[in-house]
Amino acid sequence: xxxxxxxxxxxxxxxxxxxxxxxxxxxxxxxxxxxxxxxxxxxxxxxxxxxxxxxxxxxxxxxxxxxxxxxxxxxxxxxxxxxxxxxxxxxxxxxxxxxxxxxxxxxxxxxxxxxxxxxxxxxxxxxxxxxxxxxxxxxxxxxxxxxxxxxxxxxxxxxxxxxxxxxxxxxxxxxxxxxxxxxxxxxxxxxxxxxxxxxx
Amino acid sequence: xxxxxxxxxxxxxxxxxxxxxxxxxxxxxxxxxxxxxxxxxxxxxxxxxxxxxxxxxxxxxxxxxxxxxxxxxxxxxxxxxxxxxxxxxxxxxxxxxxxxxxxxxxxxxxxxxxxxxxxxxxxxxxxxxxxxxxxxxxxxxxxxxxxxxxxxxxxxxxxxxxxxxxxxxxxxxxxxxxxxxxxxxxxxxxxxxxxxxxxxxxxxxxxxxxxxxxxxxxxxxxxxxxxxxxxxxxxxxxxxxxxxxxxxxxxxxxxxxxxxxxxxxxxxxxxxxxxxxxxxxxxxxxxxxxxxxxxxxxxxxxxxxxxxxxxxxxxxxxxxxxxxxxxxxxxxxxx
Amino acid sequence: xxxxxxxxxxxxxxxxxxxxxxxxxxxxxxxxxxxxxxxxxxxxxxxxxxxxxxxxxxxxxxxxxxxxxxxxxxxxxxxxxxxxxxxxxxxxxxxxxxxxxxxxxxxxxxxxxxxxxxxxxxxxxxxxxxxxxxxxxxxxxxxxxxxxxxxxxxxxxxxxxxxxxxxxxxxxxxxxxxxxxxxxxxxxxxxxxxxxxxxxxxxxxxxxxxxxxxxxxxxxxxxxxxxxxxxxxxxxxxxxxxxxxxxxxxxxxxxxxxxxxxxxxxxxxxxxxxxxxxxxxxxxxxxxxxxxxxxxxxxxxxxxxxxxxxxxxxxxxxxxxxxxxxxxxxxxxxxxxxxxxxxxxxxxxxxxxxxxxxxxxxxxxxxxxxxxxxxxxxxxxxxxxxxxxxxxxxxxx
Numbered sequence: 001x002x003x004x005x006x007x008x009x010x011x012x013x014x015x016x017x018x019x020x021x022x023x024x025x026x027x028x029x030x031x032x033x034x035x036x037x038x039x040x041x042x043x044x045x046x047x048x049x050x051x052x053x054x055x056x057x058x059x060x061x062x063x064x065x066x067x068x069x070x071x072x073x074x075x076x077x078x079x080x081x082x083x084x085x086x087x088x089x090x091x092x093x094x095x096x097x098x099x100x101x102x103x104x105x106x107x108x109x110x111x112x113x114x115x116x117x118x119x120x121x122x123x124x125x126x127x128x129x130x131x132x133x134x135x136x137x138x139x140x141x142x143x144x145x146x147x148x149x150x151x152x153x154x155x156x157x158x159x160x161x162x163x164x165x166x167x168x169x170x171x172x173x174x175x176x177x178x179x180x181x182x183x184x185x186x187x188x189x190x191x192x193x194x195x196x197x198x199x200x
Numbered sequence: 201x202x203x204x205x206x207x208x209x210x211x212x213x214x215x216x217x218x219x220x221x222x223x224x225x226x227x228x229x230x231x232x233x234x235x236x237x238x239x240x241x242x243x244x245x246x247x248x249x250x251x252x253x254x255x256x257x258x259x260x261x262x263x264x265x266x267x268x269x270x271x272x273x274x275x276x277x278x279x280x281x282x283x284x285x286x287x288x289x290x291x292x293x294x295x296x297x298x299x300x301x302x303x304x305x306x307x308x309x310x311x312x313x314x315x316x317x318x319x320x321x322x323x324x325x326x327x328x329x330x331x332x333x334x335x336x337x338x339x340x341x342x343x344x345x346x347x348x349x350x351x352x353x354x355x356x357x358x359x360x361x362x363x364x365x366x367x368x369x370x371x372x373x374x375x376x377x378x379x380x381x382x383x384x385x386x387x388x389x390x391x392x393x394x395x396x397x398x399x400x401x402x403x404x405x406x407x408x409x410x411x412x413x414x415x416x417x418x419x420x421x422x423x424x425x426x427x428x429x430x431x432x433x434x435x436x437x438x439x440x441x442x443x444x445x446x447x448x449x450x451x452x453x454x455x456x457x458x459x460x461x462x463x464x465x466x467x468x469x470x471x472x473x474x475x476x477x478x479x480x481x482x483x484x485x486x487x488x489x490x491x492x493x494x495x496x497x498x499x500x501x502x503x504x505x506x507x508x509x510x511x512x513x514x515x516x517x518x519x520x521x522x523x524x525x526x527x528x529x530x531x532x533x534x535x
Numbered sequence: 536x537x538x539x540x541x542x543x544x545x546x547x548x549x550x551x552x553x554x555x556x557x558x559x560x561x562x563x564x565x566x567x568x569x570x571x572x573x574x575x576x577x578x579x580x581x582x583x584x585x586x587x588x589x590x591x592x593x594x595x596x597x598x599x600x601x602x603x604x605x606x607x608x609x610x611x612x613x614x615x616x617x618x619x620x621x622x623x624x625x626x627x628x629x630x631x632x633x634x635x636x637x638x639x640x641x642x643x644x645x646x647x648x649x650x651x652x653x654x655x656x657x658x659x660x661x662x663x664x665x666x667x668x669x670x671x672x673x674x675x676x677x678x679x680x681x682x683x684x685x686x687x688x689x690x691x692x693x694x695x696x697x698x699x700x701x702x703x704x705x706x707x708x709x710x711x712x713x714x715x716x717x718x719x720x721x722x723x724x725x726x727x728x729x730x731x732x733x734x735x736x737x738x739x740x741x742x743x744x745x746x747x748x749x750x751x752x753x754x755x756x757x758x759x760x761x762x763x764x765x766x767x768x769x770x771x772x773x774x775x776x777x778x779x780x781x782x783x784x785x786x787x788x789x790x791x792x793x794x795x796x797x798x799x800x801x802x803x804x805x806x807x808x809x810x811x812x813x814x815x816x817x818x819x820x821x822x823x824x825x826x827x828x829x830x831x832x833x834x835x836x837x838x839x840x841x842x843x844x845x846x847x848x849x850x851x852x853x854x855x856x857x858x859x860x861x862x863x864x865x866x867x868x869x870x871x872x873x874x875x876x877x878x879x880x881x882x883x884x885x886x887x888x889x890x891x892x893x894x895x896x897x898x899x900x901x902x903x904x905x906x907x908x909x910x911x912x913x914x915x916x917x918x919x920x921x922x923x924x925x926x927x928x929x930x931x932x
Contacts, residue, residue, distance in 0.1 A: 037637045037865035063777040064793075066868070067894040071881060080605035081885040084862075094879070096866060096894070100777055100791050103798025107866055107879070128779035131902040139601075154594035154931065163602055170606055246681040343562055347584070347913070415675055416760055424570045424673045425917045502760050503675030505914045506584060 025106050029055050041107045046119055049093075049110050053125040056097055062106060065126035066096040068133060070140045072114075072166045079170035091117045091140060097126070118143040139164035219312050223301050227294075231447040232263040234491055238447075239263075241492065242499045270443075273436035280341035281433065289336035290434065290441035296328030297445045300452040305380045307465045307479025308472075318379035319371065322456055323364055326411065329445060330356040333413075333420065336442075337430035348429020351506055352413060352420035358513035359410040359417075365521035366403040369528040370460045373397065379456075383464035387472075392463035399524045401461040403517050405490070408453040410509065412446065414494060416501040417509055454490035455483065462486050562586070562913070566595050570673050570917045573927030577904070577916070586916055589908040591901060596931040604891040609635055609709060609858050612891070616878075617703040619895055620929035623662035623872040624703045625694065626655050631891075632707040633801045634867035634880040636852075638860045639709065645803070647711040647850040650729065652802045653737065653840050654694060654706065655869075656833040660744060661690045662872035663784075663826045663833075666924045667751055670823060673921040674764050679754050686747045689740050696730050709858055711851035728850070734841045741834040748831050755823070765819035769907055769919035772817060779906070780899035783874025785923055788825045789817030795870035802869075807839045819922035826924070859886060873897050873929055897929035 016022075022040040026033035029052040031044035044052045056062040071092040075083060091112040098105035112119060121144040122129035133144045134153040141162040144150060152159060161168055236251070239262065243250025251259025277283055303318040305311040315321050330352055337349015370393050371377055374385035386392055394401045410417040421429045431442050458464060464486075465479030475482075504512070565576035574595035579586040600619065604612050616631055617624040629651055636643060668683035691701045698704030698713070706713050755761055771781065773789040786793060794811040796804040812828035814821025862884040868877030874896030881890040900923050908916055 036863055039864070039866045041864075063774065064782075065778055065780045065899075066782075066875065066877065067780070067879075067892065067899070069879070069892040071890045071892075079602070080889070081883070081887060083883050083889065084885070094892075096877075096879070100773075100786075100793040103793075103795065105866075105868075126778050126780075127775070127906070128781075128899055128902055131898065152594070154597040156594075163599065168602075170602060242677075246678050247685060248681060343560060418675065419914070422675070422914070424675065425914050427569060499678050500758075501676060502671055502758065502764060503914075504760060505764060505912065507912065508763055 021104060022106075025056070025060060028059055029108075031108075039107055040105070041109055043109045043111075046093075046110045046112060049108075050120050050122065050125065052108055053095070053097070053122055056106065056108070057125055060099075060106075061101075062097040062099050062104070064098045064100050065128040066098055066105065068093070068095040068122065068129055068136060070094065070112075070136050070142060070164075072140060072164065074114075074166035077166040078168060079166070089114050091142065093117075093119060093136070093142065095122070095129075095132075112142065116143070117141065118145060120145045121147040123147065138162065141165065223298055223312075226301065227298055227444060227448045228267070230451045231444040232267070234447040234450055235263050235443070236260070237488070237491070238495050238498075241495050245496075245499045267440065270440040271437050273439075275436045275438065276433070278341050278433050282339035282341070285335050285339035286433075287438070289332045289339060290438045290445075292332030292335065293329040293445045294332075294441045294448075296325060296330075296332060297448045297452060299325045299328070300449075300456070303379045304452065304455045304483075305383055305459060305464055306483055307477075308475055311380055314378055314380045317377045319367055319377050319382070319456070319460065322379070322452075323360070323367065326449075326453075327356060327360060329449065330411075333430050336434070337420075340430065340433040342433050344426045344428075345430045345432050348420045348422070348426045348432075351422075351426075352430065354506065355410055355413065355417065355420060355509065358510050359407045359517075362403050362513060362517035362521050363407040363411065365518065365525060366400040366407060367460060368521075368525050369397050369400040372525070372528050372532055379459055379464075383459055383466055386463045387466050391468065392461060392466075394461040397461055397524075397528070399520060400528075401457070403521050403524070404457055404461065405493075406517065407513075408457060409494060409497065410513070412449055412453060412494070414446075414450070415498045416504050418503055419506050419509065422503060450491055450494060451487060454487040454494070457490055458483060458486035559587075564916070566592075570921060571927075572669075572925060575901070575920075575925075575927055575930070577908075577920075579908070579913075579916070581913060584912050584914075586908060586911055586913055589905055589911075589916070591904045593901075593927075593930050596927050598932065600932050601891055601893055604888055604893075606887065608886045609860055609888070612888070613707055614703070614705050616893070617705055618928060619893065619932055620662075620871065620873055620876070620897065620926045621702050622665050622926050623658040624700075625658040625698070625706065626662075626869070626871045627876060628705070628707040629655055630801060630867045630869040630871075630876055631878045631880070632709060633869070634865055634878045635709050635858075635860050635882075637865050637867060638863045638880065638882055639854070639858075640861075641710050641852045641854065643711055643852055644845075644849050646845040646848055647852075648803050649840050649844055650697070650712050650850070651707065652804070653837050654697065654704070655802065656837050656840075657690050657694050657737075659833045659872040660830050660837075661687045661694070663830045664690070666823075666826050667755075667830075670921045670924075671755055671761065673917050674761060676755070676758070676761070679751060682747060682750060682754065686744055689743060693733065693737055693740055696733060696736075708851060708854075709860075710854040711849075713850075728847050734844065738838055738841050741838050744834045745831060748827060748834075752827060756827075762820065764914075764918055765823060765922070767816070768819045768915050769911070769922060770816060770818045771903065771907060775906065776817070776903070779903045781874070781903050782899065783870065783872070783896055784825045784829060785822055785874065785900055787812060788814035788821035790815060795868060795875060799868060799870075801867055804836075806843060807836050809833075809836050809839075819918050822922040822924070857886070859884060860888070868894065871896055873924060873926065874900055893932050895929045895932055897925035897927075898932070901925050901930055 016035050018035055018040055022033035022035055026042050029042060029044055031042045033042045073087045073090050073092060075086055091114050092109055093112055094107055094109045096105055096107045121133055131153060133147055136142050137144055137150050138152050138155050139162055240250045251262035253259055254265050255261025277286055300322055302312045303315055303322050333352040334349045337345045373393055374382040376382060413420045431439060465475060465483040467482050470478060559580045559582050562579045562581045565571040566574040576592040577589055578592060579589045600615050603615060613628045616627045619627050664683045664687040668680040671679040695701045698706040771789050773791045776786050776789050790813050792811045792813045797811060809832045812825050814825050860882040862882055864881040866877055866879045868875050876896050877894035879892035880888055883889040907919055
């Protein structure tokens with residue numbers, strides 16, 4: 001089906017039903033709102049992280065704490081597909097909170113420095129952030145200041161590294177290439193010894 | 201003269217040996233019959249088949265096979281356990297149960313020993329197994345076992361009292377503590393005492409369930425909380441001892457209840473000269489009826505909480521039993 | 536002999552203080568314990584029968600699905616996420632598939648959506664029936680287990696008939712449901728549809744489920760001991776529940792009438808008439824009651840869906856052979872049997888996601904444990920833990 005240019009333009013101009021809500025949230029927390037496929041995402045600076053959530057809970061009535069996690073935006077990846085476009089190296093910390101009446105929800109996002117990501121803990125605002133922050137701390141190496149018990153949640157005590165960082169290799173993929181070629185390739189240790197072996 | 205003396209002497213030892221042999225056979229047999237009944241009845245109540253293959257038909261040999269299995273198993277004693285106490289505990293539990301068989305009248309004259317203080321002896325000796333349970337819990341070096349043992353001790357203290365008090369009414373009515381005498385008193389009265397002592401009977405059965413640590417009072421075992429409590433660390437034949445003791449205890453408790461309240465080996469309308477032979481079967485019938493009720497409760501009810509059990513014992517059963525005694529005593533004097 | 540009064544007084548005081556102080560015991564519940572639903576471990580300080588400072592220790596089953604998803608293609612991921620909450624494996628797939636479809640802007644055929652909805656509700660019934668089975672068992676009553684599991688088998692058989700799997704159906708495809716969906720021999724000529732007689736069988740099965748709900752209610756709700764063990768135990772106020780992210784039946788038991796089936800549009804729930812069941816006190820009893828009522832509501836939804844089933848037709852939207860999801864990000868959440876299950880999907884236009892955040896219900900639901908178990912009796916720990924109805928795969932992911 002072909003659509004005339006005027007129609008597509010009209011579709012673009014038509015306001016998303018969530019636009020009003022997104023703008024209201026953005027204004028209340030002094031951030032910038034975007035709507036990605038029915039998901040309202042409001043970006044705020046890291047130093048307003050705590051205030052943002054206090055406002056969301058107290059003024060916007062978003063009392064339900066859904067989750068907290070992060071994304072490691074990285075141009076070099078040790079596992080998985082690399083990004084097609086160059087991005088700014090950063091860690092994006094996200095939470096999703098919602099209300100318990102109309103099903104409104106907002107994903108708050110902030111940017112952290114990748115070398116030493118650090119941000120105040122949200123436990124004082126949403127008590128449920130405790131475990132989510134512990135998870136994000138071990139998986140991404142984020143330091144949540146003021147967290148009472150920032151120890152490993154999933155990983156063993158002596159574990160070194162932050163598995164969900166893109167620089168963290170997935171060991172099974174290191175020894176077995178992916179996808180699809182596994183069956184026809186020999187395992188690395190079974191490979192023929194190099195012919196250039198200098199038999200001195 | 202000498203000959204008669206020796207024959208008495210011989211008779212004593214022979215009869216003792218005979219009695220010991222009889223008990224030694226009876227306890228495992230009763231354990232198996234009741235255990236099998238429990239398996240089959242619970243299966244029936246839960247839309248299952250239960251044991252099916254062992255022995256060819258209805259799985260009748262299931263518990264024999266289980267018994268053999270228990271003897272084949274390794275006898276594990278935890279390293280941290282207090283070994284002598286750990287080993288003694290199951291024996292003590294079983295002995296406490298077996299000793300109860302002494303005073304159960306199976307028929308007129310069919311009793312191992314008709315003690316004058318029969319019922320008193322029974323109640324006293326039945327507490328012995330709780331000491332064994334406490335020993336098992338303490339010596340296992342396992343926190344769950346310890347909690348289980350302590351719960352058992354708490355339960356004993358709470359339920360020994362209503363158990364004893366529930367019996368007093370019957371003793372007042374019969375005017376004797378001899379088990380044989382209580383049955384004879386019921387025969388003389390012409391009705392089983394449960395008709396007047398229904399309160400005592402109810403209290404006795406509830407307290408007996410608590411003594412047996414069966415659901416709804418199985419907190420010392422509490423599989424989903426304490427992972428079998430005091431028996432957690434036991435394996436092999438030591439576990440079998442606990443298992444046998446549980447079912448043998450169920451039998452003896454039911455038998456005592458049947459004797460005290462349901463007329464024991466006597467059934468109204470049965471002529472006395474038949475009782476000699478029919479007595480044991482009548483008693484067994486009553487015992488299995490009560491045992492069935494216990495099994496029924498077990499698979500119907502969930503378990504109480506320890507504090508709920510204590511408040512049930514102290515706030516309801518003990519006062520009720522005391523009132524029952526008072527009423528019985530007054531009626532006895534007045535009538 | 537001269538008695539040193541001071542020393543005596545000192546001694547008596549010392550004795551008083553010695554008597555008052557009792558040593559606490561540290562009790563490890565789990566990771567191997569019949570009531571921890573797998574490998575949850577609780578470390579509690581117990582004083583007599585009372586527990587303090589209960590610390591859940593999780594991670595014994597962490598499988599790293601978020602990392603694994605980054606090296607898998609989109610169609611492969613559904614096989615992974617089936618294993619998150621294995622008691623309701625089918626329901627896990629739906630929000631992820633919907634998220635991918637949202638980014639691809641696909642229009643899923645109505646019939647496929649109805650099939651998804653029926654299967655999701657069947658997964659809910661089977662999950663809640665497991666709860667109906669296991670919860671009385673944790674309180675010591677073994678018999679309801681068999682009645683509940685018998686009905687669950689009925690539901691799982693139907694689920695297996697359609698998808699081929701009892702626990703891990705892996706049935707959804709981006710754009711619809713599996714081609715040749717359970718249509719007997721998978722020749723090209725067979726119509727791509729549900730197995731013959733499935734709709735009628737399901738309707739009958741739902742009648743049976745409704746019947747057995749009454750049976751379970753008689754058996755469990757009519758039992759004084761169950762009431763004594765659950766009423767007023769483990770009260771969870773709605774505001775605490777919300778702050779901890781407790782969702783699903785646990786939240787509704789606290790009196791919050793919030794159901795994602797009513798407010799989100801991941802499946803066509805707006806076509807059906809069903810009510811959101813709420814409790815009053817937020818105690819263990821209400822959590823049990825809400826789940827029982829939800830089984831009834833789900834059975835009614837399924838019967839309505841069968842009545843309103845769109846006619847046979849395609850079950851799959853047009854998708855390319857190699858599925859690449861356009862760049863974008865979205866969060867899709869769904870009302871799973873255990874609570875809010877959501878996926879934050881970040882795509883870069885490749886074969887697999889750049890990042891997939893899995894928000895699982897049980898993780899947040901049991902993060903309430905340290906709060907709710909403070910100063911509770913040991914038997915009540917089991918009663919409360921059981922009433923939260925978690926699955927360790929859903930906690931650890």
